[in-house]
Amino acid sequence: VGVKESHQMTIFRIIAAILHLGNLEIQAERDGDACSISSEDEHLNNFCGLLGVEHSQMQHWLCHCK
Secondary structure (H helix, E strand, C coil), X not given: CXXXXXXXXXXXXXXXXXXXXXXXXXXXXXXXXXXXXXXXXXXXXXXXXXHCCXXXXXXXXXXXXX
16 A cells, blocks of 8 residues: 555554554443543553553543543
8 A cells, every 4th residue: 555564553553542442341430420440441551552641641531521
């Protein structure tokens, strides 16, 4: 297709992260008004590792809007 190998690996890493994000287990709390994600969730760990983002921040901001 003409895409450099280094760019292909970046694209694959982003796609893999998105797929892991879709597999997160989000638990509802307080009658559905709040939610949480387990810090042990393997998909969250993989997502953060693939994109190089801080685990605790991602865990927080996936459940809180601003």
